[in-house]
Amino acid sequence: MVTPLAAGSLVVSCQSIPGDPFDSAGSMALMARAAELGGAGAIRANGPEHVAAIRAVTTLPIIGINKLGDPSGVFITPTFESAAEVVAAGADLVALDATLRPRPDGHPLRRQFERIHQELGVPILADVDTFDAGLAARDAGADLVATTLSGYTGGGTPAGPDVDLVRRLAAAVDCPVVAEGRIRTPEDVRAVVDAGAYAVVVGTAITNPTFMTAHLVSALPPKWSTRPSS
Numbered sequence: 748m749v750t751p752l753a754a755g756s757l758v759v760s761c762q763s764i765p766g767d768p769f770d771s772a773g774s775m776a777l778m779a780r781a782a783e784l785g786g787a788g789a790i791r792a793n794g795p796e797h798v799a800a801i802r803a804v805t806t807l808p809i810i811g812i813n814k815l816g817d818p819s820g821v822f823i824t825p826t827f828e829s830a831a832e833v834v835a836a837g838a839d840l841v842a843l844d845a846t847l848r849p850r851p852d853g854h855p856l857r858r859q860f861e862r863i864h865q866e867l868g869v870p871i872l873a874d875v876d877t878f879d880a881g882l883a884a885r886d887a888g889a890d891l892v893a894t895t896l897s898g899y900t901g902g903g904t905p906a907g908p909d910v911d912l913v914r915r916l917a918a919a920v921d922c923p924v925v926a927e928g929r930i931r932t933p934e935d936v937r938a939v940v941d942a943g944a945y946a947v948v949v950g951t952a953i954t955n956p957t958f959m960t961a962h963l964v965s966a967l968p969p970k971w972s973t974r975p976s977s
Contacts, residue, residue, distance in 0.1 A: 757936070759953050810842050825843070825852070840872055885921070908926060
């Protein structure tokens with residue numbers, strides 16, 4: 748299936764964190780508009796409310812996800828119904844957890860892919876964590892494979908992007924490979940592009956100022972980062 752995501756795109760993931768000052772559909776719509784002004788080629792957004800708000804302010808392709816259920820398991824668009832909700836709200840592609848973990852509805856990944864293609868008529872971006880999961884996702888019918896979940900399904904989480912996984916998948920699958928996860932600097936972007944990424948997704952470094960402020964504050968000498976008492 749033809750993807751509306753253009754090669755060489757920077758995709759900005761506009762997702763809010765519960766309790767954050769920017770945790771609203773309106774705030775994420777503003778983030779998406781700002782990203783478009785900065786040259787983003789697409790937006791990734793969570794949930795039908797946020798997808799609809801972003802759709803109202805941009806014509807950029809939207810990669811819709813729907814985080815439901817147990818965050819420790821298959822959490823990103825875990826069922827066909829969750830995919831249908833974001834497509835109805837205006838998503839042009841659906842991204843979903845395509846790891847090898849058991850799916851909450853008990854259906855094989857291939858069946859979910861088939862229903863999305865046949866009934867919703869949109870391309871599928873498979874979020875994977877390993878090389879084997881990427882191969883399996885493409886074999887099941889994914890239109891694009893992304894490294895989104897590398898480092899998040901067990902074991903420690905690396906500091907930077909999984910450039911090696913991007914490189915291995917780009918050499919092995921006959922579909923676009925999207926780099927996502929811990930991409931925070933121009934050097935990170937260049938590294939995954941040089942490894943063969945078709946497009947690059949950046950979220951936290953652009954749309955989570957709370958995290959990025961704390962990240963930068965942590966680099967200050969203790970005497971600098973201590974606020975003066977009032």
